[in-house]
Each structure stands twice: as structure tokens, then as C-alpha cells.
Amino acid sequence: MPAGGVAKEVKTTTEALAALVGHLPGAVGTPEMAVDIKALFDRFDRDGSGGLNITELNSGLKALGIGLGRDQLKALRSELGGEGAAVISLEAFAASLETHARAEAAAAAEVLALVWAHPRIKDVEDIFLDQEDDGGDGSMAASELCARLQQG
Numbered sequence: 001m002p003a004g005g006v007a008k009e010v011k012t013t014t015e016a017l018a019a020l021v022g023h024l025p026g027a028v029g030t031p032e033m034a035v036d037i038k039a040l041f042d043r044f045d046r047d048g049s050g051g052l053n054i055t056e057l058n059s060g061l062k063a064l065g066i067g068l069g070r071d072q073l074k075a076l077r078s079e080l081g082g083e084g085a086a087v088i089s090l091e092a093f094a095a096s097l098e099t100h101a102r103a104e105a106a107a108a109a110e111v112l113a114l115v116w117a118h119p120r121i122k123d124v125e126d127i128f129l130d131q132e133d134d135g136g137d138g139s140m141a142a143s144e145l146c147a148r149l150q151q152g
Contacts, residue, residue: 009067013079017100019066028101037094051087052080 010016023040026032044052044060052060054077061068061076068076080096081088 009069011072013072013076014100016061016066016068016072016076017079017097018104019064020061021097021101021104023064024097024101028098028105033098033101034094037097038090040097041090041093049087051089052093053087057088 010019020040024033024036026034026036040060041052043063044056046056046059054073057077057080058068058073061073077085077088081092085092
């Protein structure tokens with residue numbers, strides 16, 4: 001169980017994959033991410049067999065604070081290991097997480113581009129570039145930023 005003691009119930013394999021990817025500190029497509037995925041896999045692979053069975057997958061998810069119902073767990077196993085797979089290999093686990101991480105990164109980049117295209121968001125950029133910092137401490141509190149945006 002996570003530090004709080006209660007697993008967060010997720011409803012879909014996409015949510016579960018997003019939660020797993022959230023536990024990978026390395027950037028998408030980097031050697032560090034590959035190392036992080038292997039470390040996560042090894043953490044789940046309690047018997048050291050080189051493959052994850054459904055019990056290990058469930059235990060590993062719960063240890064990360066991710067709760068899945070029985071049907072969602074089976075669906076995630078298929079997503080991670082391939083349709084009908086009884087055991088998830090490191091290669092299949094890594095490929096699935098990397099694919100999901102790339103899709104999340106692409107979606108985030110698209111959202112960011114849309115946000116920066118918004119005229120009010122340009123005001124945010126101008127505020128930071130002009131270094132308008134009322135506190136004089138080299139940073140800007142959310143209240144300072146809000147005040148500047150409200151000034152128009």
C-alpha cells in the first residue's frame with residue numbers, strides 16, 4: 001500500500017497506464033526512462049522470473065497506490081503483455097509504457113501549444129520576460145501573476 005494506506009481506484013487501463021507512467025521520472029525516449037521502466041518491472045517481479053503474472057502485477061500496482069478491479073486488472077495485463085498473455089515480459093511492459101508515455105507527451109505538447117496561442121497567455125509570458133516581480137526575490141507568486149493578469 002502507498003504511504004496513505006489506500007489505493008486510488010482507477011476505472012480504465014488508460015488511467016492505470018497513466019498512473020504507471022507517472023511513476024517514471026525519466027523523460028520519454030531517454031536511456032533514463034528505459035532504466036526506470038526496468039526498475040519498476042523488477043520491483044513488480046517479486047519472484048525474479050523475468051515475467052509478471054497477474055498476482056505480481058496487482059501487488060505492484062497496489063504498492064504504488066493504484067487499485068484496479070478484477071476485470072480492469074485482466075484488461076491491463078492484456079494491454080501490457082498482449083492479448084491472452086499469462087505473463088508480461090519486460091520487453092512488452094517497456095513497449096507498452098513507452099507507447100503510452102509518448103502519447104501522453106504528444107497530447108501535453110498539443111495542449112501547451114493551444115494554451116500559449118491564447119492571447120491572455122501571452123500576457124503571462126510578457127510578465128515573466130519583463131521580470132515584473134513585486135517581491136524582488138527573483139520569483140513570482142501566483143498572487144503576483146494573477147494581479148498582473150487582472151490589470152490587463
